[in-house]
Amino acid sequence: MSPRRLDPQIRTAIIDIAARLLAEEGPQALTTRRIAAEADASTMVVYTYFGAMSELVREMVYEGFARLQRYLTHVRRTDDPVADMALLGRGYRHNALANSHLYAVMFGGSAPGGFSLTEDDRQHGRYTLSNVVECAERCFAAGRFRAGDAELVAHQMWSATHGLITLELGDYLIAPYDADRCFEAQLVGLMVGAGDDHDAAARSVTASRLRFATEIASVPMAGPENLPSTEAAAANGRRRPASALAKVSSRPAPRRAEPGD
Amino acid sequence: MSPRRLDPQIRTAIIDIAARLLAEEGPQALTTRRIAAEADASTMVVYTYFGAMSELVREMVYEGFARLQRYLTHVRRTDDPVADMALLGRGYRHNALANSHLYAVMFGGSAPGGFSLTEDDRQHGRYTLSNVVECAERCFAAGRFRAGDAELVAHQMWSATHGLITLELGDYLIAPYDADRCFEAQLVGLMVGAGDDHDAAARSVTASRLRFATEIASVPMAGPENLPSTEAAAANGRRRPASALAKVSSRPAPRRAEPGD
DNA sequence: ACCTTTACATAACACCGTTGTGTTTTTGAA
């Protein structure tokens, strides 16, 4: 027996290409033929390296959860836990807007290539809530939130923020009730709903706005090349291999307003 | 000149079939060939009657907004406007769960047949908020909500409820933090966040739960046959024309828990 | 050097939305 091994660099290159296509041109650009063309290969690469298109999408979903987690873990624990909580919300929204197409896949919005979330995938998503749960407990300890179930509070923060973001990505929030305005109001409303005093909540939300630039926007976010099961392959200096059909790309990803004011 | 007119009954029959396919088998069953087969016709019917698949989807989206509006307008205006507000939320969720696939299309979740929302479509969606805005104003007048922007409050109610529903439809909310529990907690949290006293909010939310059966669950919701531009055609007694390939249908729409407990 | 196992390319299959190409049917006017 003497098989022939897969090239891990090709695997990461495929993920890189797919992530770029999803980010720049949306889910309808995520086709096996398009990916193969960008990689100067045949459509078989998707099946030899991932088994199916949906598994390739799943790899990107994992990367998406990892990025979200990275943002949330960069929120510092200060003596104003309500401001920390608001900043977690800002980080969540920042990640969703920076990777809007991927966010839609992660939370059931779109399903390119027949992809569907498994229970394991969803558990990855719920795991990121642990940051919020811990922060809610600190809000309890500080006497800012009404004593209760921290995990339940975290779910309320999550669902409300998720809803605002999906409406925003669906272009449902327009002036004068644009996403930024609704988000700021929602942050205060969530803190008050959890038990905080209105004026204190407003002050903490304002404080979190100032921390956004240093704790969220500046988080080093490497490209999709370093993924799970990527190991080395980063020592290689070249970028992607300059595809044959580098067509002028229909439209270069619609510019969206950044959340951090 | 002497053209040949379209049969309005066929048009409504197509919409009926498409709505049933979407509801029972999801967006992936909404294909021109499948619709044509169910209608014992060729795929051309979709194009002669609707121009394109996306326009047929648009008709169903309009019906979806009409149903949502019908639920919301059946919430009575009582002397407990906070309970009215909570019941609006229950009606919103009830409609979303009863027409989950359609709800996903209405708010950007899925896009069968290359459908995409136009600004006019979204305006239909925003219009249903007027019920909530009016209710928020009554909450202000009753001294229950902190004085402010009724439309902004309505947006907070909307985005939070929408977020919980999309997470619920994506199977992200599981025990012990299942959708019902999160929703009840969210209702109270939203009212408190808008300025209501916690105990008063809890009482009103509980009161709204009792009103659900009579004001929401019992709303007469006719099938998709009476749609805009349907006019008569209802005088016809027959149902759909018993398609040739009434295959045993993969799975009969997953059963979901009802919100009104 | 060999031989097995696998990667890979090519082409095909079944499906999709859409669109030509005819034919059939309706319908207002002569």
Added chain:
DNA sequence: TTCAAAAACACAACGGTGTTATGTAAAGGT
């Protein structure tokens, strides 16, 4: 009543999708 124009409709095709069968070339342990 007859006629002809215009549109509905069926059929088949076109370009696209994910996936798979088939053949070939290359890699690696013996």
